[in-house]
Amino acid sequence: KQEVTQIPAALSVPEGENLVLNCSFTDSAIYNLQWFRQDPGKGLTSLLLIQSSQREQTSGRLNASLDKSSGRSTLYIAASQPGDSATYLCAVGGYNTDKLIFGTGTRLQVFP
Amino acid sequence: GAVVSQHPSRVICKSGTSVKIECRSLDFQATTMFWYRQFPKKSLMLMATSNEGSKATYEQGVEKDKFLINHASLTLSTLTVTSAHPEDSSFYICSARDSNRLGNTIYFGEGSWLTVV
Numbered sequence: 085k086q087e088v089t090q091i092p093a094a095l096s097v098p099e100g101e102n103l104v105l106n107c108s109f110t111d112s113a114i115y116n117l118q119w120f121r122q123d124p125g126k127g128l129t130s131l132l133l134i135q136s137s138q139r140e141q142t143s144g145r146l147n148a149s150l151d152k153s154s155g156r157s158t159l160y161i162a163a164s165q166p167g168d169s170a171t172y173l174c175a176v177g178g179y180n181t182d183k184l185i186f187g188t189g190t191r192l193q194v195f196p
Numbered sequence: 197g198a199v200v201s202q203h204p205s206r207v208i209c210k211s212g213t214s215v216k217i218e219c220r221s222l223d224f225q226a227t228t229m230f231w232y233r234q235f236p237k238k239s240l241m242l243m244a245t246s247n248e249g250s251k252a253t254y255e256q257g258v259e260k261d262k263f264l265i266n267h268a269s270l271t272l273s274t275l276t277v278t279s280a281h282p283e284d285s286s287f288y289i290c291s292a293r294d295s296n297r298l299g300n301t302i303y304f305g306e307g308s309w310l311t312v313v
Binding site for chain 2: 118120125126127128130173175177182183184185186187188189191
């Protein structure tokens with residue numbers, strides 16, 4: 085059974101810092117991995133989608149990497165801003181299914 | 197871009213009553229939709245897969261008679277929480293994939309807060 089874990093569970097940093105959020109999964113047979121952002125009480129916003137054949141994806145200040153063999157992904161946030169404060173979730177997708185298995189999330193707070 | 201809409205966004209109901217939550221894909225067709233549940237400060241837990249024109253597939257531990265799912269059209273799935281109890285209070289969120297597009301981009305609704313009093 086696939087299990088997805090995120091470390092740290094919570095993070096509080098001053099703005100301007102570069103951050104690394106970690107996601108690990110127990111079954112490396114994944115089809116893709118996605119990073120989402122969730123604001124309090126809101127739905128999910130997809131940030132980056134990495135297919136299993138890819139090593140990384142970049143969007144603006146965000147960079148996500150994927151190492152399937154070791155069961156890990158990282159989300160790198162450059163020059164963090166207070167507006168980045170949210171919960172970040174990673175989720176893995178399997179083959180022949182649209183089901184996503186979500187990680188435990190990292191609650192990020194960036195203070196001015 | 198693709199949009200998935202949920203309604204209502206917030207609902208309060210009395211214990212013992214039933215409440216229905218709708219999930220609509222606004223500009224694409226979705227043969228499959230997914231229902232998740234999220235407790236406060238916890239991650240999303242997949243409840244069931246909603247299949248257009250057929251029965252939903254429930255995850256282990258989810259009571260199908262309590263959480264009724266109907267996917268009557270290619271753009272609408274409904275989740276009905278029957279005989280709701282306070283422990284059913286949670287954030288329910290749906291997702292859908294555009295059946296006519298390649299790739300695996302899945303779109304999420306804004307979620308529905310259910311409070312059972």
